[in-house]
Amino acid sequence: MRLLSFAVAALALIALVVGQQSGSTGMLGMGVVGVLLTVATWRSAGISYFLKIFSGIFGTEYVIFGLGAVLSQVGWWPQAWAAAAPPTSLGTTVAVFGILIYVISFVPVVRRIADLASPYFLAQDPSSMNLGPLGRYPMKLGHFAVAAVVFLIVLNQAQVGISLRINFFYRDFYNALQEKNAPVFWDQLINVFGVWAAISVISVLIETVANSVLLIRWREWMAAEYNKRWLQNSNHYRISLAGTADNPDQRISEDTRSFLNQTYAFSLTLITQVSTLVSFSIILWSIPVAITVPGTDIVIPGFIFWATLIYAAIATWITHLIGKPLIGLEFEQERREANFRFSLARLREYSEQIALMRGETAERRHLGETFGGIVTNFYNLLWRRLKLTTFTLSYNQANVVIPFLLLAPYYFAGAIAFGVLTQVSSAFGRVETAMSFFINSYQSIASYLASINRLTTFETAIAQAEAQAAGAPGANIEMDEQPGPDAKVKDLTLNLPNGTPIVTVPELTLPAGRATLVIGPSGSGKSTLFRALSGIWPFGKGQVETPADTRMLLLPQRPYLPQGTLRAAIAYPAEPDAFPDAELRAAMDKVKLGHLAERLDEVDLWGQRLSGGEQQRLAVARALLAKPDWLFLDEATASLDEKLEGEIYAMIRRELPQTSVVSIGHRSTLREMHEELIAMERNPDGTHSPRVRAMEPAA
Numbered sequence: 206m207r208l209l210s211f212a213v214a215a216l217a218l219i220a221l222v223v224g225q226q227s228g229s230t231g232m233l234g235m236g237v238v239g240v241l242l243t244v245a246t247w248r249s250a251g252i253s254y255f256l257k258i259f260s261g262i263f264g265t266e267y268v269i270f271g272l273g274a275v276l277s278q279v280g281w282w283p284q285a286w287a288a289a290a291p292p293t294s295l296g297t298t299v300a301v302f303g304i305l306i307y308v309i310s311f312v313p314v315v316r317r318i319a320d321l322a323s324p325y326f327l328a329q330d331p332s333s334m335n336l337g338p339l340g341r342y343p344m345k346l347g348h349f350a351v352a353a354v355v356f357l358i359v360l361n362q363a364q365v366g367i368s369l370r371i372n373f374f375y376r377d378f379y380n381a382l383q384e385k386n387a388p389v390f391w392d393q394l395i396n397v398f399g400v401w402a403a404i405s406v407i408s409v410l411i412e413t414v415a416n417s418v419l420l421i422r423w424r425e426w427m428a429a430e431y432n433k434r435w436l437q438n439s440n441h442y443r444i445s446l447a448g449t450a451d452n453p454d455q456r457i458s459e460d461t462r463s464f465l466n467q468t469y470a471f472s473l474t475l476i477t478q479v480s481t482l483v484s485f486s487i488i489l490w491s492i493p494v495a496i497t498v499p500g501t502d503i504v505i506p507g508f509i510f511w512a513t514l515i516y517a518a519i520a521t522w523i524t525h526l527i528g529k530p531l532i533g534l535e536f537e538q539e540r541r542e543a544n545f546r547f548s549l550a551r552l553r554e555y556s557e558q559i560a561l562m563r564g565e566t567a568e569r570r571h572l573g574e575t576f577g578g579i580v581t582n583f584y585n586l587l588w589r590r591l592k593l594t595t596f597t598l599s600y601n602q603a604n605v606v607i608p609f610l611l612l613a614p615y616y617f618a619g620a621i622a623f624g625v626l627t628q629v630s631s632a633f634g635r636v637e638t639a640m641s642f643f644i645n646s647y648q649s650i651a652s653y654l655a656s657i658n659r660l661t662t663f664e665t666a667i668a669q670a671e672a673q674a675a676g677a678p679g680a681n682i683e684m685d686e687q688p689g690p691d692a693k694v695k696d697l698t699l700n701l702p703n704g705t706p707i708v709t710v711p712e713l714t715l716p717a718g719r720a721t722l723v724i725g726p727s728g729s730g731k732s733t734l735f736r737a738l739s740g741i742w743p744f745g746k747g748q749v750e751t752p753a754d755t756r757m758l759l760l761p762q763r764p765y766l767p768q769g770t771l772r773a774a775i776a777y778p779a780e781p782d783a784f785p786d787a788e789l790r791a792a793m794d795k796v797k798l799g800h801l802a803e804r805l806d807e808v809d810l811w812g813q814r815l816s817g818g819e820q821q822r823l824a825v826a827r828a829l830l831a832k833p834d835w836l837f838l839d840e841a842t843a844s845l846d847e848k849l850e851g852e853i854y855a856m857i858r859r860e861l862p863q864t865s866v867v868s869i870g871h872r873s874t875l876r877e878m879h880e881e882l883i884a885m886e887r888n889p890d891g892t893h894s895p896r897v898r899a900m901e902p903a904a
């Protein structure tokens with residue numbers, strides 16, 4: 206950016222000098238905006254990378270077009286290319302764009318968009334660009350992204366140039382018609398329109414391919430990045446406990462898609478629209494009609510230009526007033542849709558329990574209520590959209606006749622030719638489309654803002670979860686290493702998410718290599734203590750110390766079985782092929798699941814297919830394969846009969862002699878299988894504390 210600032214500054218100075226000497230106001234103007242652009246590009250070093258790309262493009266274009274204009278002014282531009290010499294207005298326009306990029310970087314919503322978009326352009330992952338017949342060119346993903354955006358912006362600007370050329374074709378074509386000049390008519394139709402229309406079609410095709418590839422790669426990267434950050438350090442669990450971001454699935458799938466599509470549409474379309482606005486405004490400005498201020502002799506030049514501008518500005522303001530509530534309504538609609546999807550997914554997951562309890566009526570009522578919420582909000586949306594559409598449709602209808610209304614007196618008075626009238630009508634249409642970009646896209650702006658909000662709150666929720674995981678010393682649960690073999694807990698207080706303390710542990714040692722049983726009343730915080738020992742419970746403070754490189758495994762009462770094969774379910778969280786078949790089968794035999802050994806590669810909903818006891822034994826098989834240093838069993842065998850439970854415990858101790866076992870269980874028979882006993886006892890303040898008790902046979 207710094208180098209570019211110097212180049213811009215140099216050109217601005219040259220333009221000022223040349224402008225001063227030649228007396229060209231256009232050149233002087235280009236020099237003045239160049240000075241402002243120098244400041245903007247210099248300061249742009251501190252803005253988001255995404256905006257910097259745009260800033261860089263406009264700065265570079267200013268140098269190129271500005272140089273062309275200077276060369277042409279001083280007579281060094283090749284004569285043969287005289288028609289292609291860039292006018293000073295081109296350099297001035299791109300400089301204004303560059304300055305605008307810097308100015309809008311202060312708008313909060315633009316900052317949020319740029320902050321969400323920038324990381325992709327900085328990605329260092331290896332990638333490649335497919336150059337068709339030229340083969341694949343390896344490059345970093347971020348470089349690919351920048352190259353694609355630069356290409357697309359330049360292509361979009363070229364398309365504006367093409368439409369400008371076609372606008373001039375209209376003038377010459379209709380004039381030829383009016384003058385009944387057949388040779389010019391055919392020449393215009395075949396050699397001008399035919400060529401430029403073909404170029405226009407080809408450029409749109411190239412743009413479609415380039416932007417689709419950019420967007421799908423961008424989305425793939427963004428979804429992977431969110432998945433990574435959401436899943437690491439159990440952030441997903443912390444976010445769900447804290448309730449800081451509902452429906453993360455919607456945010457990762459739907460919102461990334463709509464955010465990227467709309468960011469592309471708004472940034473590139475906006476540039477195209479503004480370029481269109483500027484170029485066609487020049488045409489409108491040059492139409493030789495002026496108006497006199499009533500009661501005075503003051504003549505206002507560029508009458509049609511001003512009329513268009515004021516007309517569009519008023520319409521835009523009215524649109525904003527009518528459409529503003531749409532933003533909140535769109536946000537709410539997406540949220541309610543996501544809740545409905547979630548309810549359906551849950552119903553599918555708990556289908557058996559619901560069927561057994563004949564819960565269908567309650568479920569239908571719940572689904573009806575959830576959808577009712579969608580419908581209520583939908584009607585509010587519809588009502589608001591109707592108001593907006595009434596205005597935009599009437600406005601668009603009026604646009605067809607407005608230029609004719611404005612110019613009719615001049616045409617009938619013979620001040621302008623028919624060709625000019627049609628040219629103005631087309632230019633007015635283009636300027637109107639550009640100006641009404643905001644009007645026509647207000648609804649998508651509303652849903653775009655809703656996506657930005659959801660992604661920003663999701664980012665904040667992830668950042669909060671990360672901060673919780675890192676924690677401030679003394680204000681969170683610290684997971685430390687300690688030299689001895691035992692696991693120790695010191696000055697630990699565990700709270701509920703609302704801050705209410707439920708467990709206090711002044712000091713507790715879990716002896717290594719032993720089997721410890723934790724008992725206590727239901728709701729006394731046994732599972733919460735286990736969660737804290739595993740490092741996933743974020744609420745509370747104190748210290749949990751375990752030996753270095755300790756591998757812990759916690760088996761809950763209801764194990765999680767992933768989608769896919771039985772092999773994947775047993776190997777989880779390792780890869781499905783992490784263990785040889787023989788090892789898997791041996792583990793299955795030991796937990797008495799040998800009868801399923803032939804179905805290892807069968808894909809099924811195993812979480813619904815296997816019985817509760819089978820699922821618990823499958824989880825024990827995982828422990829046999831993973832061979833953890835510490836195994837926490839949170840009522841992990843509660844679905845087995847007492848005899849089988851005893852056999853499974855004996856097998857665990859036999860097969861994993863090095864593993865320290867800590868269990869939660871309510872059955873008295875469990876005592877025989879453990880050597881140590883810890884009981885959760887109630888304190889006067891209502892919390893519970895684990896206390897070591899002598900292991901006596903249960904009464």
Ligand SMILES: Nc1ncnc2c1ncn2[C@@H]1O[C@H](COP(=O)(O)OP(=O)(O)OP(=O)(O)O)[C@@H](O)[C@H]1O
Nearest residue numbers: 446701702707725726727728729730731732733734
């Ligand atoms: N995410 C949560 N949000 C709010 N309260 C919670 C949450 N998780 C646990 N609790 C509450 O914390 C208390 C302790 O729960 P915990 O599951 O640790 O008890 P437990 O001793 O294991 O019970 P049980 O023997 O019935 O399994 C309960 O009152 C429970 O409702």
